[in-house]
Amino acid sequence: MTKEIKKIDPGQWAQLLLHWFYANRRDLPWRTVPRDPYKVWVSEIMLQQTKVEAVRPYYESWMDRFPTVQALAAASEDDVLRQWQGLGYYSRARNLHDAVCEVQREYGGKVPDTLAGMRSLKGVGDYTAGAVLSIAYKKPVPAVDGNVLRIFARLYVIEDNILSAKVKKSVTALAAEQVPPDAPGDFNEALMDLGATVCIPKHPRCDACPLQKRCGARALGKETELPVRLTRKHVPVEEITVVAVAGGQRWLLHRRPSKGLLASMWEFPNAVGAGEAGLEAVQRLVQDLGLSVAIDDQPIGTLRHVFSHKIWQMTIYTAECTGGTLETKEDWQWLDRSCYTDVPWAGPHGKITAMV
DNA sequence: AAAACGGGGCA
DNA sequence: TGCCCAGTTTT
DSSP states (O other): OOHHHHHHOOOOOHHHHHHHHHHHOOOOTTOOSSOOHHHHHHHHHHTTTSOHHHHHHHHHHHHHHOOSHHHHHTSOHHHHHHHHTTSSOTHHHHHHHHHHHHHHHHSTTOOOOSHHHHHTSTTOOHHHHHHHHHHHHOOOOOOOOHHHHHHHHHHTTOOSBTTSHHHHHHHHHHHHHHOOTTOHHHHHHHHHHHHHHTSOSSSOOGGGOTTGGGOHHHHTTOTTTOSBOOOOOOOOEEEEEEEEEEETTEEEEEEOOSSSTTTTOEEOSEEEOOHHHHHHHHHHHHHTTTEEEEEOSSOSEEEEEEOSSOEEEEEEEEEEEEEEOOOOOTTEEEEEGGGGGGSOBOTTHHHHHHHO
């Protein structure tokens, strides 16, 4: 008897999963009947690295504002960023806008129904292309995301780091073997739901799992040890000095560069550094604009903002503009206090409006 | 292969 | 605090 192999190979299990899905699937706003490729696409982009409950209100508001490819293609980038404000990973919004404009221009407004066509769009990787193709167009392709990697690592007892390219490749091959040709979208969504509600990271609810009898990790009592993930490195802390410069009823604002962290979003004048050095750096920044300012000695508060790869430790000061004229520049502006919702704020800078 | 890129929820 | 989440792009 080849007991070892039998334990690790769960065989064909797609039907078991589908039966569970049809009785337990979540009711989500983008799961319309029939499925709209644009809505599936937008939801998949919003859901990248983001929980369903965080996405829901953004998705609803987005569809009110940009219900179709045509509506989104006609919008300005600032409009798009404002709608995305607070959801994070802002390149997703810019890429989606770019990609939708291309679909409007090059595909007559119809979302591509081929893997190559989808994959060529900005912000669409292997996962999103597979999800849109299978869910909206019923193409029998896999869609491998974090949920699928976790589920497969347990089902097939994969002990390697699931974030490696090697594991992603082998899981993609295993998933492709399981995709039922008559219900590929249901299969892929079933994996999402199973991963989100049953085969969860910390303490999987194996008693509720339709695949418990097929699961290698379960059989070996290793369900809480898998999957293996790469440990994160230490994240550096960056000291930031922020100065809210008031000119009458207006604030002086700077637009961040078009590439990099919080690209193209608006912030209060600031510089890297703490204490005297930080204040002098901001003072120079403002002087170079042709303005003179009087900065208050005592900070009005501090703010700690955690990104996935760095931390901003911010100290906030207030200041009054005492003279000079702002040179005409694209990336600087005076904004009336009553208009603070009119700009896309660079992360924590939006919170500073409440402090000053 | 590793880093960059947000933000919120939970133990 | 540290981990995790329906990833993609850049280095």
